[in-house]
Amino acid sequence: MGLSRLPPQCHHGTTPFYTLENIAELMSLVVVGSVAYDGVETPHGKVDRMLGGAATYISLAASYFTHVKIVAVVGDDFAQQDVDLLASRDIDLSGLERVPGKTFFWAGKYTPDMNDRETLITDLNVFADFNPKLPDHYKSQPYVFLGNIQPDLQDSVRMQVNGTRLIGGDTMNLWIDITRAQLLNTIKHWDFLLINDGEARMLSGLNHLGKAAEKIMAMGPKTLIIKRGEYGAMLFHPNGYFAVPGYLLDQLYDPTGAGDCFAGGFMGYLAGEGVDPANGPIDAKLLGRAVVYGSVLGSFCCEQFGVDRFRSLTKKDIDQRFEEFRTFTAF
């Protein structure tokens, strides 16, 4: 059951055992991506500056399922209260590099129906020179999620880890457009790719999602997850597909980070379950549950501005919403 890559063990009599700390280390998920400050305006309000960034959302969402180790860079303006929030979720911050300068800043404004947004400011700041370096104790971790950064940087992270069980990541239209060759060279090593429907069509050049998925899976990732916003998500694997409708939120306050929270919930759940593709194809229903947990985390993210929902969110809330998904999809 995937124990072949266990670290040296203690023995008690003839039975090997692991301390809780060992197990947590064993199951850790390494997350790389941006940690940023965001300014966001939606029809429900406006916040000039708050914690954001893909790696932040992914890590917070995944932290409900597994132990997370973050790799990112921030400036010397990064606030202690934001460190504290991440630390409160037991996220390992030894890979959060702090350098002189300002933290990446992004600002955007959503359309009235919140299906689209306009970017107002992108100040890369210290993120412009981000060169992810993994602390030694990150390098033997079995789970790696490569958040949406330049594909060569994603690849440099992948090459720093050894014996990964499951590696996957995200990308965006910008990289598909301007760094296509690098992107293809990067994702060919991944177990899964997680993008939205527009990106899937752009990457494959095909409009039909099933045919797009087939073409993308031939590029390397044997599993493709396609996020469809309010319409839910699909997962394609060599033996079929899974689809789940979107959750009907009472109130959508701020969609920022929802896709990243989906990624965190998806990958965090798989890591927490200790899946190991080396033992054969991952069970289709388990992949389905990962997509539903992704959807659950994405839905919670939208209920408050920025990362605010994570200040009160509990595992019990998550499990209750998971059961709600069962109820409203059962027939």
Add this chain to the structure above:
Amino acid sequence: MGLSRLPPQCHHGTTPFYTLENIAELMSLVVVGSVAYDGVETPHGKVDRMLGGAATYISLAASYFTHVKIVAVVGDDFAQQDVDLLASRDIDLSGLERVPGKTFFWAGKYTPDMNDRETLITDLNVFADFNPKLPDHYKSQPYVFLGNIQPDLQDSVRMQVNGTRLIGGDTMNLWIDITRAQLLNTIKHWDFLLINDGEARMLSGLNHLGKAAEKIMAMGPKTLIIKRGEYGAMLFHPNGYFAVPGYLLDQLYDPTGAGDCFAGGFMGYLAGEGVDPANGPIDAKLLGRAVVYGSVLGSFCCEQFGVDRFRSLTKKDIDQRFEEFRTFTAF
């Protein structure tokens, strides 16, 4: 068990029994709407004239689940082969009025992605004076589906039937726009309304589907089904909602009639199951299965031009695809 409205019965000893013919009559579904000729162009081809019309698609789809009685009008150009197709599905055509003149003709052209279409021709012809009159043996039927026609005409059909168990129907943006008062007066008597997401937003004036559903249900129909095209469908009832993603078709040839086939599959299944809201709220899972059967029929409809898929479609095909829905939504 809804048997209170059974017709006079034969008795064998002390146990009442019904012949198959009695049961079929009892469970009949009356469908009113257009029977037409269509000209359709999609990226996959062009057909100048073929059988179409909402009542045609609804009746064909429903005929796999229950006995259907059609109410419509055609001109003297209506071809015997088209009569034969409907009759081959055991659809009662005694309410298909034939008058001098031409059958309703509609022509349209789809956009390359088939998410939209342009209407090229609308010749109402004999349909302009359609005044639905139900044959006597239609008037005591328990199930009625009012296809998309002028709301006052829908209401005149409703008033011709007595003791209906379940009555529902469809409408469109045109009637919401130009005959809103009549529409509201009509749907207040319905058990369910079946529309698409754009129409739900237009009718309610609300963007949020859940809030739109709440407002529409307050207009009368206790159940609201919202079709979302390739994204599937939702059903709202007083105690919650159900959602199913869309089926991933290998090839979408012609979406014409898909929404009507959804309606036929949905209503046909409920009629075939003999549901009777007089006995209490309809089981939520049964409503869910009706939505899935609707989705199944809608998906088959798109696989060939016009009604062509119904020339070969079997109940076994339908049940297999229903099981496919179970497989790709299970987690």
